[in-house]
Amino acid sequence: MxxxxxxxxxxxxEGHPDKVSDQISDAIVDLFLSKDPEARIACETLTTTQLVVLAGEIRCKGVYEDGKWAPGAEQEIEDTVRDTVKRIGYEQEGFHWETLTFENHLHGQSAHIAQGVDAGANKDEGAGDQGIMFGFACDETPDLMPxxxxxxxxxxxxxxxxxxxxxxxxxxxxxxxxxxxxxxxxxxxxxxxxxxxxxxxxxxxxxxxxxxxxxxxxxxxxxxxxxxxxxxxxxxxxxxxxxxxxxGPDGDAGLTGRKIIVDTYGGASPHGGGAFSGKDPTKVDRSAAYITRYLAKNVVAAGLAKRCTIQIAYAIGVSQPLSLYVDTHGTGTVGDDRIEAAIKGIDKLGGLTPRAIRTHLGLNKPIYRKTAAYGHFGRKAEGDFFPWERTDLVTDLKAALG
Structure with missing residues (x-):
């Protein structure tokens, strides 16, 4: 160094057009998870002058089943969108929560994706997509962020x-x-x-x-x-x-997922490229990024390193991660390979399968709108840390490493 x-x-x-889109997408995620903790959501939002457009694929009991919307569901979605814009504070001629035009183009989840992700008689729940995810922590601030x-x-x-x-x-x-x-x-x-x-x-x-x-x-x-x-x-x-x-959206169009470096570590860490907002936690772009932050933060909190980057990789439809990589950037008090082995050996992490991650961090809850502005990491939500910000793995790591 x-x-x-x-x-x-x-x-x-929160009023940046891309962040308006992120907050709308995550408000939809929260709406569906509040109805069905096993809902599947991939919601993209476009915002521009006096217009909000939703697109993507969903599956949610009591909201969208067998290719049909439940009575009142579409109005509830629109109300959620308008309430989100109102909460941010847009009451301008070029973008007003009450008078903007709203279009809903959400549709049912692909059966070919569902067959790979859903658990079955002979398989565990698979990852909602392939990809690589990174988590990071450092000792520069009390919340272990850059x-x-x-x-x-x-x-x-x-x-x-x-x-x-x-x-x-x-x-x-x-x-x-x-x-x-x-x-x-x-x-x-x-x-x-x-x-x-x-x-x-x-x-x-x-x-x-x-x-x-x-x-x-x-x-x-x-x-x-x-x-x-x-x-x-x-x-x-x-x-x-x-x-x-x-x-805001009147000055520049906004899209979900265009502020991934703002959402994570400000460029201080590698990024796998996947956005978070608008995705339910079966999508490892989101849940695996949260667990790697959790792991990296606990490594630093345990005094095992001053800086820690963790990468994990998945294949769509496959439950077990393909790889786990730890890099303490020369600041570790023990070898990076030993930290990797310790993480793999902690039973409560369940092998870092998508289902185990969701269970350990309690991700099947409507907690995501609050994440969609000012970063997903190093923050508290109404006085409490997001679950991936806990440091309750410190004792387990120290015990595993002797």
């Missing part, structure tokens, strides 16, 4: 909280942030640059109102970053393009 370097991560707010991403998320969460509370009434929902930190001997020591672009009310792009907005952003950033990180040498770019009145 280099002794000194700069590293940057970005985040986007600091650049953690601060980028927290800046936008604070802006959103102040917008919702009325403390910053000049803010609108769409925003992006970017934080560049200087690392020395593997630890962040200073902030060299901050970029914040936030949608705003008319008039906040010039004069005293622009100065008010920029002073507010600098105050928020200063309260979030550690003391001493901001200095006279920190470069600021606040709304560098000038006006940002037109935003």
């Amino acid at each position: 280099r002794n000194e370097y700069l590293f940057t991560s970005e985040s986007v707010s 600091a650049t991403l953690d601060y980028s998320h927290k800046i936008l969460e604070r802006l959103a909280a102040d917008r919702h509370s009325g403390a910053a009434p000049f803010l609108e929902p769409d925003a992006k942030s970017q934080v560049t930190l200087r690392y020395r001997d593997g630890k962040p020591v200073a902030c060299t640059a901050v970029v914040v672009s936030t949608q705003h009310a008319p008039g906040y792009d010039e004069g005293e109102k622009e100065a008010e907005l920029k002073a507010y952003v600098k105050k928020v950033v200063g309260e979030i970053l550690p003391e001493g990180f901001i200095s006279d040498e920190t470069v600021w770019h606040i709304n560098p393009t000038g006006s940002f009145v037109i935003g």
Whole structure:
């Protein structure tokens, strides 16, 4: 590892058009899982000026069976979409929760996919898709996340909280942030640059109102970053393009799954390429990414490494993972091969089959809308960690490694 370097991560707010799409898709996942814990959902969302379109394939008892919608189901889906947009805060001429046009193109799950994924008399439940998934943890923050991403998320969460509370009434929902930190001997020591672009009310792009907005952003950033990180040498770019009145799906179309680096580790770790939102937990793009984060976090929490990357791979319709790989980047206190063996030997993980992952982490629940903005990792949901953020495997790892 280099002794000194700069590293940057970005985040986007709940009002970013791609994140609007992610939250709608995950609100649909939650709706179906609340009706049927074994529901199958692959829901993609397109958002653009005054339009939301759903597409994908589903199977859900009491909602969509035998190629037919249950009475009232389609209206409940539309209500869920509009409520999600309303909760984010879009009541603008170009994108308004109440007046936007909604199209539902969800349809039944392919029988050929179902036959490979569903459990049967002679087979365990198979993975919902093939692919590789990565989990990561490091000791840069208390939640064991990369600091650049953690601060980028927290800046936008604070802006959103102040917008919702009325403390910053000049803010609108769409925003992006970017934080560049200087690392020395593997630890962040200073902030060299901050970029914040936030949608705003008319008039906040010039004069005293622009100065008010920029002073507010600098105050928020200063309260979030550690003391001493901001200095006279920190470069600021606040709304560098000038006006940002037109935003959200009216300013740029949004699609589910386009912010996978924002959702994970801000570029500090490899990524298998699969998005999370809109997918039920039989899809290993989601559930296996959660279990690898869980494993990596517990490795670091146990003091076995300062940084840990874990990869896992699956074939569609096959229950057992094809491979498990651990890399502690030269920071491990024991060999990476021993950590791999320890993980494989922990009975409660059930061999890391898709069913075992869902059971261990309790994933067949409507918990996903909350994940769809400000990252899936290193966060709490209404005071409680997401289940993959627990560190309850520390004792098992230490015991396995003597």
